[in-house]
Amino acid sequence: MLKCSASGMKIALLRNSDYSASSNKKTSKHPHIKNGKLKFKRSVATRVSQSDALSELEEGQIPGIAGYGAISSKPATPLLDTINFPSHLKNLSADQLEQVAKELRADLIYNVSQTGGHLGSSLGVIELTVALNYVFDQPTDKIIWDVGHQAYPHKILTGRRDRMNTIRQTDGLSPFTKRSESPFDCFGAGHSSTSISAGLGMAVARDMQGKSNQVIAVIGDGAITGGMAYEAMNNAGYLDTNMIIILNDNQQVSLPTQYNSLNQDPVGALSSTFARLQSSKPLRELRESAKAITKQMPTPVQEVTAKVDEYARGMISGSGATLFEELGLYYIGTVDGHNLNDLVAILQEVKETKSVGPVLIHVVTEKGRGYSFAESAQDKYHGVSKFDLASGEQKKASTTIPTYTQVFADAMVGEAMLDDSIVAVHAAMGGGTGINHFEKYFAERTFDVGIAEQHAVTFAAGLAAEGLKPMCTIYSTFLQRGFDQVVHDVALQKLPVRFAMDRAGLVGADGPTHAGAYDITFMAFFPDMGVMGPRNE
16 A cells, blocks of 8 residues: 655565565674664754854854854844845945845844745855846846755845745745746746756747847756756857856855865955956957957868867866866856855846857855854755754754654665665765765765766666666655656666655645655556555554
8 A cells, every 4th residue: 555645755666676685685793783674763863052053163153143143033134124126236335235145144044043944055145146136137137046945035135025934834935936926036946957948948039039138047056966957058058049157056066966075276366356357348259259250260270269269268267167168158267156246246247248158157155154053064054944043953843753764764774784785876865865874884885976866767777787786765756857767777677776755745845846746656657666655654
């Protein structure tokens, strides 16, 4: 019997495939393991005390909210109180914009402390959000946020501040961008890596209709690891259509997706100068003119001039320039994503430059920026429950009942201790799927492929083809993105890949984009595929 649950999990696997672990089973050397099962219950996570949280702060770091400290009540936001829509930012001075950013960050932290939700990535884009809303003219200009959970500050500045206390609740604001919610949400992005494709379509439609508005795709917090983003950039470079792509590289799950320990080159004055130079209107227009002239020359000359241009630009470019330039994008970066003056200057130059083709601005931000407890946390407060504003202490319900995810993770550990061929694959969701727990025991048998579900499925198929026993752990809603790979690469070839679909059934707070409503239908119709779900606790 299958049963959907608000916090459920389903397991899917092909019948009559060789899943046997007997040939690799061995006597466990771990006293807490018996027949592949843990003999103890995992301890329930407890609240982190204020003293423990403070001890994790860097030396000299002031606890609490940047510019406010460890306050326990709603922060004062006198300037932000005058901003209801982006048009209200237009006449502000540079100092006032800085003040808006400071107040916006504090207001965001306070609101999420009351409701829970995605916090870390939104804290990282405060200055970028202010700059975008100052420079561009929404909703005529189209700004797509990808992934949409970075858009909390965008919602506050676009007429929804008074409803932020309803986010992730029935009839409340969506935690992602949603077209039906506001004209300022031009495209929904609850999943990932879709903004460049959608933005390119909007830009082409604009040109075909004789319009002149700007289209901006903000892609970050891991979304750049999805293959669809590169498919879109390749097509954008070919079409040579005007659009702006902003890569929000927050040094967490982007570039690369796994285990980035903040070892990226620092963004300072020199990088700022180079970014400003690359964005300058005269340089880009001169370059466009030179390209037009060389197109009239013989092919060998064109090849030489292109190579000279590439090397010359490499002298003032970040390490990622060559990849994006090869895809046909004009690369600007890296840019300090917390330097509001630089962001405004560069965006203004790019907006006003009369050149042809897509531009990519590589912005480096810090996830969790401006809230000490987020900055010092391993997950940067990516997703949080309600928390105490002054201490950062999250208010999690006390329970002795383990979740489906915990039970699954414990079972995976137990089986893997008896069978060396068991491996785990996940798509940038190690915490949500329980695989982070598995990784503590078997780091070398854990594979985080980034936000790339298609690749995850086929990668698991390749592992299975060579005799390993992969558990492909993906949220139910995200496995929809890998459906063709389940059909073509697993089912048709009868490869023994197990799929652990977390968040099966209705998920509540994250809304319809994250509901695991279709997994029984799209997995159970495969010949030889068995689908199982927990019947009860």
